[in-house]
Amino acid sequence: MNWARATSGYDEIFDADGRPRPHYAPLISILESFTKEDVERRERLQRLALMNQGITFTVYGEKDGLERIFPFDFVPRIIPPAEWKTIQDGLVQRITTLNLFLLDVYHEQRCLTDRVIPAELVLSRTEYKRELLGLTPPKKVFTHVVGTDLIRDEAGEYLVLEDNCRCPSGVSYVLENRTLLNRVFPEFFASYPVRPVKEYPTLLLDTLLFVAPRPSQSPVVVVLSPGIHNSAYFEHSFLAREMGVPLVEGRDLLVEGNHVFMRRTHGKRQVDVIYRRIDDDFLDPLTFRRTSLLGVPGLINVYREGNVALANAPGAGVADDKAVYAFMPALIRYYLNEEPLLAQVPTYVGLRPDDFRYMTEHLDALVVKTTGDAGGYGMLMGPFATKAERARYLEVMKTNPGNYIAQPLVHLSSHPTHLDGRFEPRRIDLRPFILYGDRIRVLPGGLTRVALQPGSYVVNSSQGGGSKDTWVLAPREP
Amino acid sequence: MILSRVGDALYWMARYLERAENVTRLLLVTEEVATEMVGLDEDLARAEWNDLRVIFPSPDGDGEPPRRANALAALALHELSIDPRHPYSVFFSLKKARDNARTVREALTIEVFVNLNETYRELEGYNRRQLADRPTFRDALAATHRGILSTAGAIEQTLARDPGWLFLKLGESLERVFRTAVVLRVKLPALVSPEHSVDLPLFHSRWRGLLRGLSSLENYRKVHGARMEPADALEFLLFDPHTPRSLRYGTATVKDLLDQVSGASALSLPARVMGKLAAELAYQGGDVLRDDQCLLFLDHVLGELGRAHETLSTTYFGT
Secondary structure (H helix, E strand, C coil): CCECCCCCCCECCECCCCCECHHHHHHHHHHHCCCHHHHHHHHHHHHHHHHHCCCEEECCCCCCCCEEECCEEEEEEEECHHHHHHHHHHHHHHHHHHHHHHHHHCCCCHHHHCCCCCHHHHHCCCCCCHHHCCCCCHHHCCCCEEEEEEEECCCCCEEEEEEECCCCCCHHHHHHHHHHHHHHCHHHHHHCCECCCCCHHHHHHHHHHHCCCCHHHCCCEEEECCCCCCCCHHHHHHHHHHHCCCEECHHHEEEECCEEEEEECCEEEECCEEEECCCHHHHCCCCCCCCCCCCCCCHHHHHHCCCCEEECCCCHHHHHCHHHHCCHHHHHHHHHCCCCCCEECCCEECCCHHHHHHHHHCHHHEEEEECCCCCCCCCEEHHHCCHHHHHHHHHHHHHCHHHEEEEECCCCCEEEEEECCEEEEEEECEECEEEECCCEEECCCCEEEEECCCCCCCCCHHHCEEEEEEEEECCCCC | CCEHHHHHHHHHHHHHHHHHHHHHHHHHHHHHHHHHHCCCCHHHHHHHHHHHHHHCCCCCCCCCCCCCHHHHHHHHHHHHHCCCCCCCCHHHHHHHHHHHHHHCHHHCCHHHHHHHHHHHHHHHCCCHHHHHCHHHHHHHHHHHHHHHHHHHHHHHHHCCCCHHHHHHHHHHHHHHHHHHHHHHHHHHHHHHCHHHHCCHHHHHHHHHHHHHHCCCHHHHHHHHCCCCCHHHHHHHHHHCCCCCCCHHHHHHHHHHHHHHHHCCCCCCHHHHHHHHHHHHHHHCCHHHHCHHHHHHHHHHHHHHHHHHHHHHHHHHHCC
């Protein structure tokens, strides 16, 4: 077998001397026992399984052939127990802070009066929902499900790249990737104590039931999807199936007498908890975007009355804003009086004139992102952009500086990935999933996304990325 | 109980799956019957294809059809198998079945979805040029037919018998009995007219084709033996209580399902329509088989089935 090593950034498998790190050694020797033909045959089986099971996602802006499979690489990413412990503790600390921050900005706004974060930065975000000021979600939970993106710097230290507090997606692939790898390369599992991930739907349902307004009444939980044309539709349907709850669209729900009901073949039934995979703006045309056909008229009123729980809570999006992110270390210190356990990427905030000047002068060294967008849309990779591209971007930036943040390019870590019969280093990130119910739980695993183009930093599925099974190892018995 | 939208999608998924099965089977049978016929009587072969194009009409009516039987066959084989714009092509029906299944995957099992998806993808892989070769065509359509049947098998073997199941079975049985009625209504005028009864072997082979097209030839033989008697065959397709594609069996099945959906005590509007129709078919005498009586009766059956579909949709799906 042919293994190429990373030329820049941290190499997940090989150390500086080119030796495999100890937790990868068994995997490499198993892979070495396969012939090239074995591997190719297994890969064909794997592609067929993905196609036939309809494990696909939708790409916007393409015509009818919009279903695509999410490319899967069979070389698993392995995280040893000690590394995972740091990640887990850091994430719990972070999610606790995010939730405290949300409670604060929708109530007393202490962090604004104490100038921990500029008030205009928070209040000017479109994700900050004035309509919800003073409202406390059931059990004071805003961020029921969070997917936080982590990367590793040159030294291998994990850095938080961003938090996703709205409708983070990808967890269905975490589960499906495990099933797939188990089917295609069962030999891998014998040498490793891999922590299971299949508990996730049960944990998610527990999380949702925890916030039900009528806990004694065997609450009705539903998953609310924008419908089949949404890029994450497979996941919506997958989670509904796995939890055994109805998958609904806006048109299936109606509001009557300050309660939410679903329309059924034999009369309507009250709904208690909505795991909504629709953005705030589309939830309720009477409160937010008037033209939305995806939502449920009157839903926010029912929520206001405490007769339905929404997960994640409306308004939670302000916490994962890319400009708010820059203040997370300060917020952790402010609310918890602790030092952040996970580092993050230095961030320039366009709203601060000095930062913005720096950004305009160093565009060729920075990755610039718009604060509102997700999925890699609307960003500029300064070091890889042409002069003309940078100039064009700069013109647009100047019209609304507050809409931009910038970060130095971090050389994401690389992981061997099987491409055309060779194991090539490709850049990866990691999105663990965190559930906030009666306590905070981090799923031992996550979505490892991989940039399939050589040298590329863009791992988003919408931009041609793939994914890997992610193994968190259980501590071995002494 | 289930969401109205889910009930609606399951109903249509099953209708389209059943329709795909019907078109596939009728294409395979017509192709075989017409191939043998064309040297003996080109007009008859042409009529077989014409009938099929009336049973499954194209929306644009597409002008004058080819005059030669073989050219007409090639046209019909293409448009009814893989033409994505023809609303009765096997491809179109399978796509619709799959589209509906995709919107309600949480109401299905992985076995059902995977079987349906594989069948669809396999047919999607063929192009017009490949299917112009008749053995390839037969092979491809036979594989599609097996795929549809194995999807139906997965539905039977793996799905819970809940309200969703009832709406699936309703879609399947309503489509099935409706298609039998349409096939009979289109084919009967030529089959009962005396002029073609001259060449008996050919005449009988057309009746056998009709029975096979409704997957009832083997079941007919179990009751009447190998001898082909048109009156017996017609009576069998209308009134036999055991063969799944007879009108009597089909209407009784739809009625039973509607009773289960509404619950024992309540009588729903569609159950009322289907109850009367099922009773007519169960107690109807042979007099209806005479001459034009039969065509009038078939028109009546088709009208009532249409009414059952409409009342079913408004009662349960709010459409």
